[in-house]
Amino acid sequence: MTKEATGMPLDLFSVGDPIADTKAPTDVPIGERWSERRFRGRLVNPANRRKMTIIVVGTGLAGGSAAATLGEAGYKVKSFWYQDSPRRAHSVAAQGGINAAKNYRNDGDSVHRLFYDTVKGGDFRSRENNVHRLAEVSVNIIDQAVAQGVPFAREYGGLLDNRSFGGTQVSRTFYARGQTGQQLLYGAYQALERQMAAGNVEQFARTEMLDLIIVDGRARGIVARDLVTGELSTHYADAVVIASGGYGNVFYLSTNAKGSNTTAIWRAHKRGAYFANPCYTQIHPTCIPVHGEYQSKLTLMSESLRNDGRVWVPKERGDTRDARQIPEEERDYFLERRYPAFGNLVPRDIASRAAKQACDEGRGVGPGGLGVYLDFAEAIQRLGRAAVEAKYGNLFDMYAQITGEDPYATPMRIYPAVHYTMGGLWVDYDLQSTIPGMFVIGEANFSDHGANRLGASALMQGLADGYFVLPSTITEYLADGPFPKVDDSHPAAQEAVQGVTDQIQQLLSIQGTRSVASFHRELGQLMWDYCGMERTDEGLRKAIDRIQGIRQEFWTNVKVLGTWGSFNQNLEHAGRVADFIELAELMCIDALHRNESCGGHFRAESQTPEGEALRDDENFAYVAAWEWTPQGTGPVLHREDLNYEYVHLAQRSYK
Numbered sequence: 001m002t003k004e005a006t007g008m009p010l011d012l013f014s015v016g017d018p019i020a021d022t023k024a025p026t027d028v029p030i031g032e033r034w035s036e037r038r039f040r041g042r043l044v045n046p047a048n049r050r051k052m053t054i055i056v057v058g059t060g061l062a063g064g065s066a067a068a069t070l071g072e073a074g075y076k077v078k079s080f081w082y083q084d085s086p087r088r089a090h091s092v093a094a095q096g097g098i099n100a101a102k103n104y105r106n107d108g109d110s111v112h113r114l115f116y117d118t119v120k121g122g123d124f125r126s127r128e129n130n131v132h133r134l135a136e137v138s139v140n141i142i143d144q145a146v147a148q149g150v151p152f153a154r155e156y157g158g159l160l161d162n163r164s165f166g167g168t169q170v171s172r173t174f175y176a177r178g179q180t181g182q183q184l185l186y187g188a189y190q191a192l193e194r195q196m197a198a199g200n201v202e203q204f205a206r207t208e209m210l211d212l213i214i215v216d217g218r219a220r221g222i223v224a225r226d227l228v229t230g231e232l233s234t235h236y237a238d239a240v241v242i243a244s245g246g247y248g249n250v251f252y253l254s255t256n257a258k259g260s261n262t263t264a265i266w267r268a269h270k271r272g273a274y275f276a277n278p279c280y281t282q283i284h285p286t287c288i289p290v291h292g293e294y295q296s297k298l299t300l301m302s303e304s305l306r307n308d309g310r311v312w313v314p315k316e317r318g319d320t321r322d323a324r325q326i327p328e329e330e331r332d333y334f335l336e337r338r339y340p341a342f343g344n345l346v347p348r349d350i351a352s353r354a355a356k357q358a359c360d361e362g363r364g365v366g367p368g369g370l371g372v373y374l375d376f377a378e379a380i381q382r383l384g385r386a387a388v389e390a391k392y393g394n395l396f397d398m399y400a401q402i403t404g405e406d407p408y409a410t411p412m413r414i415y416p417a418v419h420y421t422m423g424g425l426w427v428d429y430d431l432q433s434t435i436p437g438m439f440v441i442g443e444a445n446f447s448d449h450g451a452n453r454l455g456a457s458a459l460m461q462g463l464a465d466g467y468f469v470l471p472s473t474i475t476e477y478l479a480d481g482p483f484p485k486v487d488d489s490h491p492a493a494q495e496a497v498q499g500v501t502d503q504i505q506q507l508l509s510i511q512g513t514r515s516v517a518s519f520h521r522e523l524g525q526l527m528w529d530y531c532g533m534e535r536t537d538e539g540l541r542k543a544i545d546r547i548q549g550i551r552q553e554f555w556t557n558v559k560v561l562g563t564w565g566s567f568n569q570n571l572e573h574a575g576r577v578a579d580f581i582e583l584a585e586l587m588c589i590d591a592l593h594r595n596e597s598c599g600g601h602f603r604a605e606s607q608t609p610e611g612e613a614l615r616d617d618e619n620f621a622y623v624a625a626w627e628w629t630p631q632g633t634g635p636v637l638h639r640e641d642l643n644y645e646y647v648h649l650a651q652r653s654y655k
């Protein structure tokens with residue numbers, strides 16, 4: 001067990017028993033573990049499946065694929081989402097692609113290489129067993145999607161095309177122009193619709209899960225609110241699957257869909273699910289820079305653009321000349337210079353920090369000097385405009401529409417922005433949380449990405465979880481079902497409904513002077529300043545103090561408009577911001593306690609002389625799984641030690 005690191009801020013939390021994943025069969029070699037787990041896990045026969053109900057919260061790539069697959073398997077599925085259609089889940093926005101170790105390019109790829117790249121890319125803070133399984137399953141996803149008719153890009157000869165993403169030296173990313181998420185989501189959605197039509201999946205559109213119902217220690221249902229009528233309802237099942245996506249919007253400004261939030265996982269956390277590595281946030285290097293105080297959303301420029309786009313800033317500080325007037329020898333292609341082996345395709349955490357450093361040195365471009373160039377001049381010259389347009393046309397159009405600049409004629413300006421959260425609810429190898437019967441998949445779990453996710457790996461993980469992993473592992477749990485019937489007369493259900501009712505009434509009754517959005521904006525700015533790209537002991541302590549103040553003010557001075565029994569987005573937002581405030585505090589505590597740098601978590605106190613993240617493996621090679629304490633005594637830290645049998649711990653290098 002890891003020893004106590006010196007300087008742990010034990011005034012803010014306490015340390016509990018260690019936690020371990022006991023489900024992966026570590027007595028066989030890593031390449032056999034997934035197969036062995038499926039063999040050892042108990043099954044549920046088709047006749048019994050029909051007797052069991054599974055609630056799936058979320059219809060993005062993870063939840064949509066899981067609900068469709070479980071429906072197809074014969075379970076009764078209840079599927080919940082808060083948008084009008086499953087097709088509007090945030091997954092629809094994914095642009096660049098999905099990884100798979102198919103080795104179609106014959107460029108040296110393999111399951112082992114994808115496994116290795118992912119463990120290294122995550123800065124050695126993920127579980128080997130899970131990552132290996134992910135790499136194995138990746139190849140099945142592509143077959144599944146192609147069978148569904150997902151129109152992946154093809155080469156002239158008709159084979160599926162590939163491109164490269166950050167942190168790899170092979171081309172393993174399958175894509176559908178800049179709309180890969182949309183096409184994959186439509187594939188999952190069609191499978192889901194088929195199951196809805198077959199009567200296996202019952203749909204609850206515009207319905208938001210607001211609490212988890214636990215009976216006799218097992219997750220047995222949810223409390224949900226109809227977002228159109230405001231009505232509360234309860235739903236019961238033999239198991240609950242949460243696939244509610246990531247929580248990047250805690251920063252207010254992010255590339256996530258505006259609706260993405262933490263409510264489902266946060267409320268499950270408050271019911272006993274441990275929250276793992278909440279501070280691991282991904283800052284994506286290629287986003288359109290912030291351009292105004294009242295902006296509410298940031299736009300990603302896909303990482304795929306770094307296949308051909310070259311990142312640079314002027315060599316001289318304060319050079320305000322037009323980009324095209326700066327001669328070649330006066331430009332600093334800083335990624336190519338600093339990381340010659342990977343060049344512009346270094347992982348996101350590294351590219352983001354390098355861009356920030358260039359801007360901090362006064363060499364940033366555009367308003368406020370918060371931007372670097374992503375330049376396609378060389379690619380257009382080499383490949384021709386038509387070829388560049390064919391690969392990236394929709395992304396270029398998006399850029400032109402938002403900025404009013406023509407990226408074919410002048411370089412794009414980009415800056416890092418919050419994009420993805422590697423943290424999430426802790427799950428074991430079976431994807432089961434610390435609450436028996438509650439499974440967590442997709443971005444909502446703490447995932448397989450360690451401290452930094454490689455590009456095109458989120459879609460891979462979400463679909464691996466939904467199509468392949470969960471449907472196999474949940475049977476071990478359900479083999480003990482069906483569980484005794486639960487209904488509204490159960491005290492646990494009544495207590496959960498009462499809690500939700502009280503909270504909504506309280507939010508509507510405060511009638512203070514500040515809007516919900518103003519609290520969210522203030523919280524987001526604070527998180528960006530102190531728990532964003534660079535974190536310090538002093539800054540994090542300041543942030544925790546201020547978050548407590550924001551929380552206090554929110555509950556005494558927020559003004560929630562409208563009424564309960566109607567379509568009321570202000571009320572929805574208020575509930576989500578209340579949860580973001582609590583989550584933000586845990587994120588800062590996690591960031592403060594992790595007195596090392598790793599991946600996207602960069603502690604200024606822990607860096608190499610070259611300014612790279614400096615890990616402390618002796619003290620921090622663990623997953624931090626946090627337990628909520630209802631009595632307000634601060635969270636409890638449970639550590640899961642990470643053991644590396646197949647990939648050796650090393651200082652990450654992309655040089």
Ligand SMILES: Cc1cc2nc3c(=O)[nH]c(=O)nc-3n(C[C@H](O)[C@H](O)[C@H](O)COP(=O)(O)OP(=O)(O)OC[C@H]3O[C@@H](n4cnc5c(N)ncnc54)[C@H](O)[C@@H]3O)c2cc1C
Nearest residue numbers: 058059060062082091095096097209245442443456458459
């Ligand atoms: C702009 C952008 C581009 C990206 N491009 C790529 C890419 O090219 N490749 C890649 O691998 N990854 C990419 N990602 C990351 C990837 O898109 C996400 O990680 C992934 O889609 C998350 O899928 P999910 O199914 O876990 O969650 P989501 O797609 O976010 O779905 C969440 C679902 O949960 C539902 N939900 C949430 N809370 C509740 C609640 N309380 N009650 C009821 N329902 C609820 C929502 O309605 C929704 O259906 C990108 C991300 C962004 C922001």
